[in-house]
Amino acid sequence: MRRFIILFFCISFSSFSQNTTKKRVVSVIDSSEVNNMVLKQTFIVNVPLDSAWKAYTTKKGWESWATSIAEIDFKINGVIKTNYNKNGKIGDESTITLHIKNYIPKKMITLQAELSKHFPKFMKEDEKDLYNTILFEEVNSTQTKITSYGIGYKHNEKYMSLMKFFIEGNEKSYLNLITYLETGKPSLKY
Numbered sequence: 395m396r397r398f399i400i401l402f403f404c405i406s407f408s409s410f411s412q413n414t415t416k417k418r419v420v421s422v423i424d425s426s427e428v429n430n431m432v433l434k435q436t437f438i439v440n441v442p443l444d445s446a447w448k449a450y451t452t453k454k455g456w457e458s459w460a461t462s463i464a465e466i467d468f469k470i471n472g473v474i475k476t477n478y479n480k481n482g483k484i485g486d487e488s489t490i491t492l493h494i495k496n497y498i499p500k501k502m503i504t505l506q507a508e509l510s511k512h513f514p515k516f517m518k519e520d521e522k523d524l525y526n527t528i529l530f531e532e533v534n535s536t537q538t539k540i541t542s543y544g545i546g547y548k549h550n551e552k553y554m555s556l557m558k559f560f561i562e563g564n565e566k567s568y569l570n571l572i573t574y575l576e577t578g579k580p581s582l583k584y
Contacts, residue, residue, distance in 0.1 A: 418572055419565045423557060425549050433544035433560060437568055438537055441575045446530055446538040447500045449571060459574040460567065461490075470496050474505070488512075495525065503528045516552050542568075 419437045439446055449455035456464035462480035467473050474492040475484045482488050491508040505526045509518050517524070523546035531539040544560070547553045566582070574580040 417565075419568045421561045421565060423561075427549070429549055430545075431547045431549050431553060433547070433557070433564075434541065435544075435561075435564055435568065436539065436541045437572060438533060438539050439572050439575050440537055442535060443500055443530060443532040443538045445575055446540060449575060450503060450528065459571045459580045468494065468497075470494060501530055514552070520546065520548060540568075 419435055421433065421435045424432045424434060449459060451466065451468045453464050453466045456466065456474065456476060461476040461478050463477040463482065463484060465473075465475040465484045472494045474494065476490045476492070477484055477486065477488055478490075479486075479488050487510070490510070492505045493508065495504040495506050497503045505528075507521070507524065507526075509521045509524075525545045527543045527545060529539075529541040529543075531541070533539050542564070570580045570582045
């Protein structure tokens with residue numbers, strides 16, 4: 395379950411920025427709004443936009459870089475159901491459900507997680523406020539910029555204590571995506 399929290403729910407503060415001169419993924423926390431935080435993570439992948447989009451919107455894409463098992467009903471109000479347990483199945487207690495709130499083809503996806511009992515209680519209480527918006531931008535015919543915004547996290551100690559965990563975990567997931575897209579094989583296999 396932790397990998398889901400890492401991948402889809404992150405927080406940002408404008409006062410936090412990592413030295414990213416040699417890093418592929420840039421993570422910035424924006425806490426300029428008094429009550430909320432946003433985690434912005436950006437990277438460029440050396441593939442056409444279509445390839446990056448398919449990694450987020452298809453069963454094959456998800457199972458190639460993000461999870462062992464995926465079931466995708468990609469449409470507005472559709473769902474992405476995943477399971478990191480390769481011996482599990484969609485629908486068991488380790489299934490993660492992401493609701494597709496909206497999307498603009500090859501430009502943007504907004505997801506909202508259905509938080510299970512495996513999430514901290516304080517996150518369950520804030521579930522209705524937590525979203526992940528992913529933007530896709532064609533840099534040129536062979537490069538795509540992806541920006542992920544973890545939105546709705548409260549600006550308090552509980553969430554701030556999770557920031558390092560979220561950032562490091564998300565960066566590993568995004569590096570796995572980059573490796574998969576650029577080489578055809580992920581660096582990690584779930």
